[in-house]
Amino acid sequence: MQVLFYSTKPYDRKYFEAANAQFGFQFRFLDFALNEENAALVKQEKVICVFVNDVVNAAVIQVLKQKGVALIALRCAGFNNVDLEAAASAGIRVVRVPAYSPHAVAEHAVALLLTLNRHVHRAYNRVRDYNFTLTGLEGFDLFKKTVGVVGTGNIGAVFARIMLGFGCKVLAYDIAHNVLLEQQGVRYVSLEKVWAESDVISLHCPLNKATQHMINAHSISQMKRGVTLINTSRGGLVDSHAVAEGLKSRHIGALGIDVYEQEEALFFQDLSGHIIDDEVIMRLMTYPNVLITSHQGFFTKEALTQIADITLMNIRSFENDELLLNQVNALHR
Structure with missing residues (x-):
């Protein structure tokens, strides 16, 4: 499974690459935030991983749909930056990390x-x-x-x-x-x-x-x-x-x-x-x-480890077509 990360910092690479030892996914990291201008940078990835300041509005979601993205994996608890209705209409699932230290x-x-x-x-x-x-x-x-x-x-x-x-x-x-x-x-x-x-x-x-x-x-x-x-x-x-x-x-x-x-x-x-x-x-x-302080409340070793582990478990469940326990949007039927 190929995963594209937006808003990547050095600590994201460190903790996700360490956690990936038990999953074996293929990662591509971008260090800038997702928005309407760069959503088209998705290549073969069916999964994108985003953070709190990435813009995941209806326009972005339409581009992601055209690129074949099927899962938006938030590496955070909040999801107010994602248009859940637009994602559901596009058939894109949205998962999050509901609890991390x-x-x-x-x-x-x-x-x-x-x-x-x-x-x-x-x-x-x-x-x-x-x-x-x-x-x-x-x-x-x-x-x-x-x-x-x-x-x-x-x-x-x-x-x-x-x-x-x-x-x-x-x-x-x-x-x-x-x-x-x-x-x-x-x-x-x-x-x-x-x-x-x-x-x-x-x-x-x-x-x-x-x-x-x-x-x-x-x-x-x-x-x-x-x-x-x-x-x-x-x-x-x-x-x-x-x-x-x-x-x-x-x-x-x-x-x-x-x-x-x-x-x-x-x-x-x-x-x-x-x-x-x-x-x-x-x-x-x-x-x-x-x-x-600049949104550093989550920034501990324990929390970063849990964020990486739970995010990758969410992606593994998607890959195996299992129930997504941390899904936050319901797809339209």
Whole structure:
């Protein structure tokens, strides 16, 4: 089976080639993102493997269909960048990696929270300039603070348990309640109650029509003044303009994001010698109480290994005409 990879980085090659020892597929790697201009680069491959910032819209899918592609294998959990309906109409199956070391992303969310709260990023820069003063670095104990968790799937559940370990009161919102979490002390409440009562809010839900810009001017107005907001899920959950205004008004006390709504033009690239045209992210980066990482929450050895293994198992199941357990679209009959 021949597989074409888009958006390939050195670590993709490393982990997929290692995992391929037990599968024996033929790989071709491209280091740029899939879009309408380069979809035709598919040769004999029936499978393409894509990542979060690849554009897999209806126009791309039509080209892929003409090229004979039958499977789109996402090496990530999210699939909002794929037109599932168009893929189904074209007879192309779409599979994903639904879970890969949820600890990786959950722990990164905690890292953002702790860094912001204790101003570790600012202290690091100060000390390197031989400035050992503490003024302006005051944080707060997480112990007994109220933490709101929006979305309690695999990642959200791990994050909630970590917060319980810190001695926090954990409120959660999800359309499905996790009974085990409830037994461990998590209390499910309405979204409005999460906004109103939480000192810290962390997002761990998928991006869809219902969750698009769930963090907006209205929801921010319902939150506690000085709230810390963490997003390691999907950039589109947050209205960046509204958050920038919330920071300016001091209603939001701190913001930690590993994802950004317009990240496809920025993340996973070295733009150190370029002028960034995105005024919103440039504005956010001027705030001392904002911490931005470039979608690295998944970036651990354990997660990368699992991503490669599960992606290739998905492809093997397709090759053997077996049930695709991780398929996310239903083909039209």
